[in-house]
Amino acid sequence: MTETLMSQLHSFRALTRKMKSYGEALGLMYWDLRTGAPRKGVDTRSEVIGELSGDLFKMQTSEELGSYIEALTAPAAYEQLSEIDRKIVDEVKKEYDRNKKVPANLYQEYVVLTSQTETLWEEAKEKSDWTMFYPSLEKIIDYNKQFIQLWGVKETPYDTLLDMYEPGMTVAKLDQVFGELREKLVPLVAAVGESANQPETSFLRQTFDKERQKKFSNFILEQLGYDFQAGRLDESVHPFATGLNPGDVRITTRYLEHDVTSALFGTIHECGHALYEQNISKELIGTPLCDGTSMGIHESQSRFWENMVGRSREFWNRYYGDLQKLYPEYFNEVKVEDFYRATNVAKPSLIRIEADELTYNLHIMIRYEMEKAIFNDGVSAADLPQLWNDKYKEYLGIEPQSMAEGILQDVHWSGGAFGYFPSYALGNMYAAQMMNTLKKEMPDFEKKVEEGNLIPVKDWFVDKVYRHGKALTPAEIIMNVSGEELNPVYLVEYLTEKYSDIYGL
Template sequence: MSASVKAYDELITRLKKSALLRSCSAILEWDEQTYLPPAGAGHRADQLALMAGMFHQEATSPEIGDLLQELESASEWEADSIEQANIRESRHEYDRMTKLPRRLVEELSRVATLSHHAWVKARQENQFKDFLPWLEQMIDLKREQAAALGFHGQKAYDALLDEYEPGATSEMIEQAFSPLRNELVKLVAAIHDSGISPDVSILTRKYPVEKQREFSISAAEKIGFDFHSGRLDIAAHPFCTGIGPGDCRLTTRYDEHHFPGAFFGTLHEAGHGIYEQGLLKEYFGTPVGSSTSLGIHESQSRMWENLVGRSRSFWDCFYQSAQAQFPEALTNVTQEDFYRAINDVRPSYIRVEADEVTYNLHIMLRFELEQALIAGDLQPTDLETAWNEKFTEYFGITPDTPAHGCLQDVHWSAGLIGYFPTYALGNMYAAHFFNAANQELGGLDELISRGEFVPLKEWLNQKIHQQGKRYRANRLLEVVTGESLSHEPLVAQLSRKYSELYNL
């Protein structure tokens, strides 16, 4: 065994040990958002801060730095090989982590836990002022984190964005978003001017929660989520977390009088879960056993939620089952009317319940606001006013409560600043991937209408999930589709679908 191979094996051993620590934190975080009694928040904050410090100590050990330096000087690693990718991405993560003091890592974890519980209560009571002190603490900590990371003259925000979309910058994202925004505004206007207004009251009839749960689970299982290796629970804000091989947790939330929320939320999280379950188990804890980026991750959830779940072909397969599950709500509703209702386009307050066309505008609003928060151009105390003003500018309606405005998302309470743009990137990636899969598999609409989801799932497993971090996001897109990221495939898909629905 050569010295470099021995060093590589030692690196992998250390990475897997760090990953086990991180997975312990993940189960504590999942429990925090699902079953933890509110009075236990302080103790859980201390537990998670301790775990974060232990992980940081393990992940930043000088021995890892020495191993990386030795491996980088070796010449035997082929370009795009598993070994080369693990070394490259381990260096990226090591350099980020070693710039952060353990004190800051622990404090970010502690405040995120306490902030989350404050956010849940403030959202329930519609009181932004009750969450504001925690938001101020979190923004101060994230500014400190960005300063510690540094980004060679670029925006401080970019240092935070890099955690979720490695290699991306706010300038690159704005270049991608700008033409998309222009096209979406025109499409929204055309839909509004069509005068067509689907009967969305169909979706607010009585849908018993237990029946929703059963129907959502059956759909998630049908598209490929393995409940033998996962589960579905309730949380204030839906999420998916991959604990480790054989253990992936989904959450959703139910409203007896709003069918789309839980159903499409569950499909969305199941898309994340299928990605987590598709990672190569033997590489757990290494970059090649981890997701490429949050943008790629969101491409999977948004694809199953929208390109599959809101398609006509999906309901060719599922609508009779839906009528049987919800006879009181749907017995006298045609499939066409139901399809039009779930694809209704109109300005709305809640991002996770927004239609495909306006959804990206919700993301762009948050992208602008969180950049301003980190730059200091917007202070947390002014966030509610700034949100409402910008929302009115974007959508022509003004949030009537904080819960419908700046308190609706969990991300800022958890310190996930830089995450939001990955949703819109995910929509763009998804359009590229779906086109490629459609071409290679010979017509996804027919497969989906017959309930044959395995071909698409296996295509995604092979082309995307099993690649892990072998490639960065844009390079993966090129490898899989032969294309560079563009707004055009997404705009084309939306235009085709909604031109037919609204006679454009």
């Protein structure tokens, strides 16, 4: 390696490391805002965030960074780089190109528009008023159409948006996997609904004091291998996980007084995200590869731990006794099997974030088809509510009675996050596919869960998924784990077996 190249690589590393540092400082400020920052300091704090974000964006789009990328991607230089440096350069180049292709003033207009529209959305949802919302939504869609042209249309325009959240994912692939999924899930949901064997759930709706809920959440986190020396559990209105660095991955939950499972499964869900980020290889710290590889793979971990472990019969065979000890007044008369069934009630509903493991995927498919209709088929914003209602009728057999419980329920579109929704269902599919391999490689997996011996399960994922961070693509991850590309059959099998058993189909 020439001295010039070495020096450029050195400067490139220093600059990208600094960018990562700014991201971490911003991450801490966002965490703080959502977990207890004093209200009266928020305006000034927002200015601080604005200053640092602005400086970070300047670095991300600087000529300095551009010159390093140019030098390091020149074939003679690139071939001398280590494999990991190549991946870092590729990742930085991808972001750099994305940022540079949109003119600064256009992007600035868009930031202002989405920020205003998020506020507008809150009011529109409150009032269930589509008319006040959709002209702004239409503008956001138009900007995104412009961005797609600037970034470059992949196989279809919507592919360009998908790639932002799930690198390499395409409409062609999603049409296939969602098609197979829908074909099997729609009749399964219907059969579950018609079953005479519905679980009893009233014992879940009593008054559960926060202190004991908190104790149980902390206990379960320890059991899952969440490292409290590298994280902390706080409270927030919407539970979230944030990885500031692998040694500091914080999660939050929300304790509901009348629902003992809400905080618990929320905690386990965020713990899944956190296990991923706590276990990214230390060698990647400070590089852009020190992150989850995609939204879908990230979601596979939250959903594996929440649903496939946390809502399994084996899990409750192990931990129900601990819950009973904590709340003897409510659970001493309730059998573990009844508790297990109660935590797995499946039923068509209108609100995505309250949906169960089985019907959740259908909520996602509806949004996916609508986003595709918007960007690939030119459906206009004005026609979206009708499309929404028709699809809910078709897939879930129910129809919203208001815009608030229909198309206005999600925040994503008001912030311009088109292409994000599929991640949630991808997460379920990845998780089931990974579990299929896990069970082959660890035949006593269920026994381990039943014994509360969960660390080997976590360690399996550390090796296969977590440690790689963004150094492997989502496609590489799923291929390495399972030996095949994304295949929805595992999720179908898992859900069919689980719900046939619970509902006696």
